[in-house]
Amino acid sequence: MYRNKNKGIILLLCAILIIFLVVSAFRNISVYVVYSSGIGTFIIIGLLIMAIIFVYLKGL
Numbered sequence: 001m002y003r004n005k006n007k008g009i010i011l012l013l014c015a016i017l018i019i020f021l022v023v024s025a026f027r028n029i030s031v032y033v034v035y036s037s038g039i040g041t042f043i044i045i046g047l048l049i050m051a052i053i054f055v056y057l058k059g060l
Contacts, residue, residue, distance in 0.1 A: 006059035010052055017048040 004010070024041050 004056065004059040006055045009055050010059075013048060013052045013055065017045065017052070020044065020048065 028041070
């Protein structure tokens, strides 16, 4: 079976994404989550997910 060369980078990016989501959740959770989280959170999450997908596809 073929192994992905970039498995370490993908795992690192996934770990960063999970840590960011947990920290962001603890800082911003309130009754109005949509209003308190802001647009920056969604931009950073989107960039991390795009980086994970890019590195994964590059390794195939």
